[in-house]
Amino acid sequence: MLNIAVFVSGGGTNLQALIDRGFAGSYPHGRITLVVSSSYKAYAIERAKGQGIPYEVVARKEHPGEAFDKRIIEVLKNHSIDLVVLAGYLSILGQTVTDAYKDRIINIHPALIPSFCGMGMYGLRVHEAVLGRGVKVTGATVHMVNEIPDGGEILLQKAVDVLEDDTPEVLQRRVMEQAEWIILPQAVDMMCKRIKERANEPV
Numbered sequence: 001m002l003n004i005a006v007f008v009s010g011g012g013t014n015l016q017a018l019i020d021r022g023f024a025g026s027y028p029h030g031r032i033t034l035v036v037s038s039s040y041k042a043y044a045i046e047r048a049k050g051q052g053i054p055y056e057v058v059a060r061k062e063h064p065g066e067a068f069d070k071r072i073i074e075v076l077k078n079h080s081i082d083l084v085v086l087a088g089y090l091s092i093l094g095q096t097v098t099d100a101y102k103d104r105i106i107n108i109h110p111a112l113i114p115s116f117c118g119m120g121m122y123g124l125r126v127h128e129a130v131l132g133r134g135v136k137v138t139g140a141t142v143h144m145v146n147e148i149p150d151g152g153e154i155l156l157q158k159a160v161d162v163l164e165d166d167t168p169e170v171l172q173r174r175v176m177e178q179a180e181w182i183i184l185p186q187a188v189d190m191m192c193k194r195i196k197e198r199a200n201e202p203v
């Protein structure tokens with residue numbers, strides 16, 4: 001049974017999608033055993049509490065410079081984490097962390113990488129840029145995390161139509177409902193099986 005840590009910063013709807021798909025209980029290959037939040041105010045913490053999932057807050061302002069990555073690694077080791085899932089997480093993990101957990105960190109991005117990604121492209125800003133460019137299709141991407149922002153192997157993508165009268169908020173919600181909350185659980189299942197196969201464990 002793999003130990004999964006979900007990293008959050010805000011509402012935690014992607015964490016909730018994982019919980020609803022059984023990753024806090026019935027799923028046979030892994031379990032969410034830790035939530036790490038970048039903020040004490042994240043509603044995602046309430047979702048973790050509701051499921052009895054332990055949580056830690058690692059705020060960058062409390063761990064300046066290299067201390068941040070060191071604290072992240074310390075927390076992951078303390079909880080024997082096998083897979084890290086960035087779900088609406090807004091802090092950047094340094095190369096110390098991405099190297100220590102190489103091929104063990106995935107992220108959900110609310111656009112079809114390589115479009116509308118990279119530094120500064122997160123949350124509503126992504127959907128504002130999508131509407132500003134006038135594209136007719138957007139979506140979400142789950143990708144491996146390495147030292148390049150949004151630069152790792154793409155695992156899954158799902159397209160979503162952009163509609164005439166969309167606002168950034170309406171489009172964000174559609175991308176969450178029709179893409180993020182569907183492909184993130186699928187990607188976590190893929191990764192649990194990939195990690196177990198690498199360890200020659202039965203899947």
Ligand code: GRF
Nearest residue numbers: 010011012013014087088110
């Ligand atoms: C979502 O747009 C997600 O794609 C992005 O952060 C936003 C909030 O996610 N990464 P959540 O509700 O906190 O999971």
